[in-house]
Amino acid sequence: MPGARFHADGFQTLIASLTAPDSALSVTVHATVAHRIWLYEITMGNVGTPADLVSVYYIGQVTAPGTATAVTPTNTADNADQAARSVAGSNHTVEPTYVATIEGTGLRTPADGDLLRVPLNHRGTYRWVAPPGGEFVAPATTTDGFAGAADHASAVTDYMIGMHWVE
């Protein structure tokens, strides 16, 4: 496993829908240079005046990143090292192509391509760390990778998902 470690955060506003969630962050393999991604840490929570409500937060496999605001990943291990080859995007306006169908279905139906699904109070935060060898792995196939979204039936507050990965 190569050793360059990176981090990116993504933000999004909940859109008061359980069937058409908007994604906050995607991390995908470079469009021309194929490389694997090992995702080893995820943080998430609601950041926009959170109320006592619960959202489902979802991390899934994707095959295309959709359209989003580009985020420059931070090299967390060695700033003198090369820049990330992975492509990170925040605040999606066109959803990533999830392996599991969530557009029109929502985040609450288990399906192939799911990686993590957590119901979380808006006033809470969640952090998951993988041990060495226990990371999520994305194949070295261009534009494959990971993305995260959250939903709520009525809230329209902002939420955040952060990912750390090795590539």
Next chain:
Amino acid sequence: MPILGKPTGYATITGVYGETSEADTYHCCHCQYQVHVKPGSGKTRGFCFLCHAPTCGRGKCQECTPFMRKIEEQENRFRLRRAMERGYDR
């Protein structure tokens, strides 16, 4: 706490009043789905005797196909597609 000698992931949830709850996690050896270990939850999970590792328990993961094999197959398909796009001459 290791599961079958394999290291587990670790989840920390900070609650409404700042209280924290922690849980070990493991990933399904067939689909990578992350499962929080909740002793006594009553949920039925699976176990693969070929991988010697727990699974998420969903029906599609009852047949043994390790997720790394799926990833390698996906990469092979990608390389094949790239080769076909380049043509036979190169």
